[in-house]
Amino acid sequence: MDASWLYMYMPIAGVDIFWPGLVLIGYSVGVIGGFFGMGGAWMVTPGLNILGFPMAFAIGTDIAHIAGKSMISTIRHSKFGNVDYKLGFIMVIGTMIGIECGAQLVMWLERLGQIGPVVRWVYVVFLLLIAVMVFSDYAKARQKKKAGEVAGEKGVEGFTWYKTLHKINIPPMMHFKTSGIYCSAWLPISVSFTTGVLAGFLGIGGGLLRMPALIYFIGTPTHVAVGTDLFEVMISGLYGAFTYTLKGRIELVAVFVMLTGAAIGAQIGTVATKYAKGYGIRLAFGAAVLCCMISIILKQFKYELPAAVLILSTIGIICIYIMIIMFKGAANELREKKAREAMATKA
Amino acid sequence: MKRRIIQIVMVLAGLFWLAGTAAAAEVSQGKCLQYDKERKLVTIEEYDINFTNEHPYGQPTGTQSEYNVATALIGIPPEAGDIIRLAYNVKDGTKVAIRLMNVSKQDLRKK
Amino acid sequence: MQRIYHWGKNLLMGLAIMLPATAWAAGEKATNIVVVADTRRVTGILKYFSDLYNTNVVMSAVWAVVLTVAIGCFLGFIMDFIMERSGLDLHSRKIIEH
Structure with a gap:
């Protein structure tokens, strides 16, 4: 059987790519990202690499796709809301x-021929960290439920490291009015620099690290951190897209294919949050992160096919699960609405 | 606000489309026969685009051609026997390379 | 658990700072990697982008950013338009995403 039509030639990377996999990744990132309110870009770089993109291309293509996706979410908020612009x-x-x-680090490692293994192992550590975070969040929520407390939106309060950090007295000292803080300008610069390095190196938005950094x-304040983080993700996506194309490590058409999938997926994911109940779904998310991590390890040890099957089926199953939540909920809502209208006309 | 953004984006897109359409360069790939560093000339035996498992870089056509690489961006320096790919323009009968890629030595597919 | 999380975060940050140093220490002279897109094998929009990439990288970088933004905005509007017509109530809840 001739399956060549399932493969698309990427002229810059010089590889044939299984394009339905590309669509699935884009779509899943949209659904999962929209549903969990996390970027989801962490699965794109490994996913692209497993599909056959050379690592540098996987990172570049991922970061460009973030730029497009952050535009979509920024449009949805129509303005940034609570951004501390200063x-x-x-x-x-x-x-x-x-x-x-x-x-630059990516390019350097590419020249040394070490890019694949290094980025993959950093990713394994990174994903392990996310998984731990998600599971501990879940455990905490369960505990609170048992104790009869209402689960708050905020995570842990009580870390006041920033109070110590605010005492650092290196000029220029600055006053950020929206956030209501007064500190050395070097504090936010160094925080954003660190998250920037990670974002550029792993091809992620960096919100996962920037958010806690901004808060702790x-x-x-949390609501300002959300807006400011969104702003930062957009900037990093746009600048990342620019610098990675300049370095010739982006497949633009792959970006567009993924973006289209992501735009549709994000709607389904965000609508589904409305109907989802309970914390159980968080476990599914943690499992997805772990499966993604395992498939990176498989890829590292050259089990290409199992790696691809594992990552694609994991995100596929989670997607279908979220879609079922969304369509069931939406059908219910529409039915109730119709019933209400029918009642209204009768009365 | 939304309409303003759309307008700006549309205008920009139009401008760049116009600016972008002008550029195009020929590409050829083949086995490097000789790299004359002093005269900045590369001679290759051109390969065609019939890629098979036995011939992943295409099949030899027997045609030899010479490229001026004085102004080209060169990656890993080519040596006789390497498979290289060039993007070039034809200026006054000579083929002037813009970029030169050493395909066999930097096989990205393995990364 | 929280402690493990912060420990992991610090480790990751440390790694990010240390990596350039180790790469530098490895310090062998590495050559630049230049890529030429194979325009002989593609047609249409793929050919257009690869041509642009081969001839003018700066332009293709600017173009990539502009196009990504344009497509992002376009898709955002289109999807909002479609979802509003689905009859679902999309305003009664908070959307947090990034």
Whole structure:
């Protein structure tokens, strides 16, 4: 059987790519990202690499796709809402330099021929960290439920490291009014630089690290941290897209294919949050992270096919699960609405 | 606000489309026969685009051609026997390379 | 658990800072990697982008950013438009995503 039509030639990377896999990854990132409110970019770089993209291309293509996706979510919010623009612009400096450093590091490792294994192992550590975070979150929620407390939106309160960090007295000292903090400008710059390096190196938005950093190290209120983080993700995506194309490590058409999938998926994912109940779904998310990690390890040890099957089926199953939640819920809502309208006309 | 953003994006897209359409370069791939570093000339035996498992870089056509690489961006320096790929323009009858890629020595597919 | 999380985070940050140093220490002279897109094998929009990439990298970088933004906005509007017509109530709850 001739299956060549399932493969698409990527002229810059010089590889044939199983394009339905590309669509599935884009779509799943949309659904899963939309549903859990996390970027989901962490699964794109390994996913692309497992599909056959050379590692540098996987990172570049992922970061460009983040730029497009953050545009979509920014449009949805129609404006940033609670952005501390002063803080945001100060952080842009660190973010951009950080991304450039991350990207240079990628190029350097590529020249040494070490890019694949190094990025894969960093990813394994990174995903393990996410999994631990998700599972501990779940455990905490269960505990609270047992204790009869209402689960709050905020995570742990009580870390006040920023108070110590605010005492650092290196000029220029700055006053960020929206966040209501006064500290050395170097604090946000160094925080954003570190997250920028990671974003540029792993091809992620970096929100997963930037959010806690903003809250615990800089001391921004949570709602301001959300907006400022979104702003930073957009900047890092755009700058990352620019610098990675300049380095010739982006397959633009793959970006568009994934973006289209992501745009549709994100709607389904965000709508599904409305109907989802309970914390059980978080376990599924943690499992997805772990499966992604395992498939990276498989890829590292050259089990190409099992790796591809594992990552694609994992995200596929989670997607279907979320879609079932969404369509059931939506059907219910529409039915109730119709019933209400029918009642209204009768009365 | 939304409409303003759309307008700006549309105008920009139009401009770049116009600017972008002008550029195109020929590409050829083949076995490097000689790299004359002093005269900045590369001679290759051109390969065609019939890629098979036995011939992943295409099959030899027997045609030899010479490229001026004085202004080209060169990656890993080519040596006789390497498979290289060039993007070039034809200027006054000579083929002037823009970029030169050493295909066999930097096989990205394995990364 | 929280402690493990922060420990892991610190480890990761440390790794990010240490990596350039180790790469530098490895310090062998590495050559630049140049890629030429094979335009002989593709047609249409793929050919257009690979041509642009081969001839003018800066332009293709700017183009990539502009196009990504344009497509992102476009898809955002289209999907909002479609979802609003689905009859679902999309305003009664908070969307947090990034």
